[in-house]
Amino acid sequence: MTGTTAARTYRDYSQPLWRRLLISREAAVIGALALVIIVSMMSVRAFAQPITITYLFLDIAPILLIALPMTLVIITGEIDLSVASIVGLSSVTVGVLHQNGMPIPAAALVALLVGLIAGAINGALITMVGLPSLAVTIGTLALYRGLAVGLLGTTAVTEFNKFWTDLAKSKIGDTAIPSVVILIVVLALVFGILLHFTTFGRGIFAIGLSPEAARFSGVNVERTKFILFMLSGIVSALAGIYYTLRFGSARGDNATGLELSVIAAVLLGGVSIFGGRGALPGVLAGVLLIGTLASALRLANVTSDVINVITGTLLIASVVGTSFLAWARSKRARPGGTKGSSPTATG
């Protein structure tokens, strides 16, 4: 996360726009997604059915939601490992409050507030105390999960009003598309505009490329990061509410380990872990790619555990591939020239 910026080249801009779009990481991920869909439709029985789409979106909705703020956080060169624990904490908040007689909408509001506070604690420790986000969010990953598990123990709250649990699983009109997709599309648009079409968003990229330079050009680095961690907290809480209603169960260990799936999907979507590079469409395609592969394999009766191998291998292949391409390009650009000082590997 402390990538050197000295070796960054702007060679890319010597190409026309259509070519840049065509050879971009995002295009590669979207292409891979299209390929997977086409191959699955042809070779996997029962894949090309509306129900596939329904379950695909119901299952990956939490990852899609959390991937939005995570993309922005990672582009600033930070990381938030505590998201899945905030999902759990929010789920338990809804469950406990509802158990004590609070109606779902009010309980959900409190859960969102809890998520906001959890994100603000992350943000404060990172921007005000000046601690590395990796270490802070490993700590709060344990802390928030611990609070969630501590509040409910091994019990689960499963008594939810049928109206709300049905709403979480409902579809848009007669289509096979779940209603939650509306929420995802709205949020994706909000985050997409925020990242790609506002000064705030340009600031996010600037921070990722060089915090120093961003500060000198008038970006409020601390405030930007603080806001992003709060966004990450509140969206995770939202995902937690959805998760609770979708499965009709509030448990302390809900969504354990989800943070790794989210980060894997974001990185697969072409966001650089060093910060400063990435785009939301690529990330959305990355999440969909993993989700589609998973559901196609499940329908083809491959055990669902192969998906882990594929997620891992895809992630490694995508980053190593990019790195290899960059290396090959630098060879071609400077035949026999000095070795480019590529960014050093950092944790």
Added chain:
Amino acid sequence: MKMLSKLIKARETGIMIALVLVVVVATARNPTFLFSPDGFRDLLLTPSILLLLAVGQAIVIITRSVDLSVGSVLGLTAYLTGRLFIDLPGIPIIAVFLIGIVFGGLLGLINGALVAFAKVPALVITLGTLYAYRGINVLWTGSDRINGSDLPSAFLSLGTSSLFGIPWLTIIALVVLVAAGWFLRTQRAGRELYAIGSDPEAANLYGLKVTQRVLVAFIFSGALAGLAGVLYAARYGTVSSQAGVNLELQAVGAAVIGGVAIFGGSGTVWGAAIGAFLLLTINRALPILGVQDFWQRAVVGVLIIGAIVLDRVLAVRQSRKLLEMRDES
């Protein structure tokens, strides 16, 4: 230099005091926590496996990397251990240990090669191998599991028996700890790991073999996770495909609590080892103190955050002190 070493010493002393405090308070509440053969044994035995992972993790973090795949490596080797005893009846125990360590080292080599040669951050690579190794494990194991009855009794007793009251597992872990501590403190290659973690570019310009050293650090971490996997099989007797899940964050947590800076260049394996002890001892002490053990993870979280805030405060104070010294001279 003297001041720096003093400061680092203070860091480990602090966490040691915290550990002693936990043990004393828990023992005051319930004397069997320490003063019973079982209590004393568990106190030493429980953290031994995490200690090995924390030592490996500390070495990797010192070079400014991180190894998230250790839990998956442990799981794979633990199952391999069981399979070796089942498929090759009569295989010597020492051979199983060697195979486990070499196998773990190979998995570490894959991590290291990807990190060092492809110049991709360790966080990304080991996140990928975390999934991949675990997936391979699940594919291989399926719903199968290794049971205690599959393992030779001599091997199983290694996991629970003691020498002069100290469990064998703890002795093995301590030998590894001392060797790693000695290597990092006195050996040229060990010091170079700190140099690389402090500033990879400078280390490269200085002529250190950065790629090679980082590779070796990952092989270390993998081999220790492999050893931990064999010991896991000996300690618990049963191994399913979920052995060691989520251990990686505990290992990183132990190192961070022990004062290993997450961005490399500072910290010791001693600190990481005490961190591992503190994590799991608190875990066992909480029920005795009347806190439901559900809250254990929350306490761990507070500890990790407290430790990094403390490190930050110490670092700021030291840099201020150094500035004053410069201004005076």
